[in-house]
Each structure stands twice: as structure tokens, then as C-alpha cells.
Amino acid sequence: MTQSSKPSEVSRIFPARFDSLADICVFVTQRAEVAGFGPRAVYAVQVAVDEACSNIIEHAYGSEGPTGVRRPLDTRTQPDKGAQTIECTCRIKRDRLIIQLHDHGRPFDPATVPKPDLEADLSERHAGGLGVYFIQQLMDAVQFESVPGQGNTLTLIKCRTPPNLGGNSRPEPA
Amino acid sequence: MEVTTTELTRCDLIKAIGRVNSQTAPQLEDAFEALQNQGRHNFVFDMSQVDFISSAGLRVMIHVQKTCKENDRGELVLASVPARVHETLDLAGFVPLFQIYDTVVQAVGSF
Numbered sequence: 001m002t003q004s005s006k007p008s009e010v011s012r013i014f015p016a017r018f019d020s021l022a023d024i025c026v027f028v029t030q031r032a033e034v035a036g037f038g039p040r041a042v043y044a045v046q047v048a049v050d051e052a053c054s055n056i057i058e059h060a061y062g063s064e065g066p067t068g069v070r071r072p073l074d075t076r077t078q079p080d081k082g083a084q085t086i087e088c089t090c091r092i093k094r095d096r097l098i099i100q101l102h103d104h105g106r107p108f109d110p111a112t113v114p115k116p117d118l119e120a121d122l123s124e125r126h127a128g129g130l131g132v133y134f135i136q137q138l139m140d141a142v143q144f145e146s147v148p149g150q151g152n153t154l155t156l157i158k159c160r161t162p163p164n165l166g167g168n169s170r171p172e173p174a
Numbered sequence: 175m176e177v178t179t180t181e182l183t184r185c186d187l188i189k190a191i192g193r194v195n196s197q198t199a200p201q202l203e204d205a206f207e208a209l210q211n212q213g214r215h216n217f218v219f220d221m222s223q224v225d226f227i228s229s230a231g232l233r234v235m236i237h238v239q240k241t242c243k244e245n246d247r248g249e250l251v252l253a254s255v256p257a258r259v260h261e262t263l264d265l266a267g268f269v270p271l272f273q274i275y276d277t278v279v280q281a282v283g284s285f
């Protein structure tokens with residue numbers, strides 16, 4: 001794990017494995033608390049980041065599925081097979097925490113995941129898509145960018161106070 | 175995360191302690207499946223010490239509930255659900271799919 005820091009920005013690199021999730025949670029929790037978030041907002045950040053990192057591990061790197069099945073990587077999008085990492089950068093800007101998750105796997109844009117049916121009967125209910133739905137519900141803004149050769153960046157923005165829905169409701173870009 | 179199972183007369187009590195996420199959910203799933211493979215399908219899931227649950231944990235819960243309710247074999251009921259975990263269940267639309275009891279005693283008594 002490496003670390004660099006500026007007064008309001010801290011970045012760490014984690015191995016893209018499910019057993020990194022606890023360390024990533026500790027990291028973002030600490031940053032959310034520094035940003036002045038209350039327990040409810042901290043929990044929202046924990047859930048969103050856990051889901052986002054799980055998706056990167058499972059879908060972007062494809063190296064650790066829920067059943068433990070290992071799938072081959074796409075070397076066209078990940079030329080360096082050894083760099084299975086998630087770089088997590090937390091920036092505190094006024095009333096908001098900006099979390100950027102950078103990976104070198106296959107592009108996985110959460111916006112392409114269909115919204116789950118939350119009212120279906122048990123027999124028709126699927127848990128797929130819930131993670132992305134959680135991220136979108138718990139964060140104030142979610143942005144995805146993929147640059148060929150440079151990797152993917154998922155940006156999650158959480159405001160300490162909810163954005164004013166009556167005016168300029170969207171947080172400023174990261 | 176730690177999972178314990180206790181066989182009771184009319185149901186099994188499964189208790190998870192800690193975080194249920196993509197790393198630990200398979201362990202929870204294994205605990206339920208081991209019981210289901212023995213033909214046991216009435217479960218109380220004591221969530222009192224689950225301090226975090228992600229969609230991976232919810233995936234296990236919905237899968238177990240579906241299996242239990244097939245042919246009316248049984249049911250998974252929840253007990254002592256912490257407020258934050260309940261909020262996650264609510265966000266996922268899971269609350270109507272599970273009987274939720276305030277205490278383990280009440281949940282066990284429902285069978």
C-alpha cells in the first residue's frame with residue numbers, strides 16, 4: 001500500500017481483491033470523518049465504496065467472482081496484468097468528499113446497469129444491480145470515465161449537507 | 175465476519191458478527207447451504223451484530239429465502255436488525271420479503 005497526501009487530498013493504492021475491502025472501508029471512513037460527516041453519511045460512503053470496489057474487482061478485473069470463479073482478463077484493455085489495483089483518492093472540498101476509484105481493468109460504467117425491480121415478488125426478485133443502485137441512491141453524484149491506456153475512474157461525490165434540490169442541485173464537477 | 179449456527183427444535187438460528195460484504199458473504203451462504211442440504215429450511219437470522227451489509231449479503235438472503243419458500247418448505251426470518259442494516263434492506267425493497275422481529279426470542283417463537 002502506498003500513500004501520498006496533501007492537506008485535503010489523500011491517495012492510497014490497494015490490491016484489487018475482496019480482502020482489501022475492509023482496509024478501503026477504514027480509509028474512506030477516516031476521510032469522511034475528517035470531512036465532518038455524521039454517522040449516517042459515513043455509513044452511506046462505506047456502502048457506496050464497498051459496492052463500487054466490489055464491482056471493479058468482479059467486473060473490471062474479472063478476477064474474483066462471487067462464486068470464486070476466476071475469469072481471464074482482457075489484455076486489450078489491461079495490458080499490464082500485474083497491475084490489478086484500485087487507487088483510491090479522497091479529496092475534501094468545502095462541504096463535500098470526492099472519492100475517485102481508479103483501475104486498469106475492463107471499463108465498467110455503472111450507468112449501463114439497469115435499475116433493479118424493487119417491487120417484484122420474491123420468485124421474480126433478483127439481487128443483481130442492487131450495488132449500483134445503492135451507489136446512485138447514496139451518493140450525490142456519480143461519474144465514470146474511461147481513457148484507453150490510462151484506465152477507468154469512477155468518481156463518487158458525497159455532500160455533507162444535501163444539495164439544494166430547488167436550485168443548482170448538482171454538485172460541482174470534481 | 176464470524177458465523178455461528180445453533181440447531182433448535184423448530185428452526186435453526188444463524189448469527190453473523192461483523193461485516194457482510196463480497197469478501198464474507200460466501201461464508202454466510204455456506205452456513206445456510208450446509209443446513210439446507212440437511213433438509214432444514216426454517217431459519218432465524220440474528221443480525222444484532224451485523225454492523226455492515228452490502229448487496230452481496232442481500233444476494234445471499236434472497237437466495238436462501240427463495241430456496242426456503244420453494245414448495246413451502248420453510249422460511250428465513252430476521253431478528254434484531256440494526257437501524258443502518260434495516261435502512262439498507264429498505265433501500266433494496268427487501269422489507270416486504272422478510273418477517274422481521276425485534277428479538278431473537280420472538281423470531282424463534284414464530285415457528
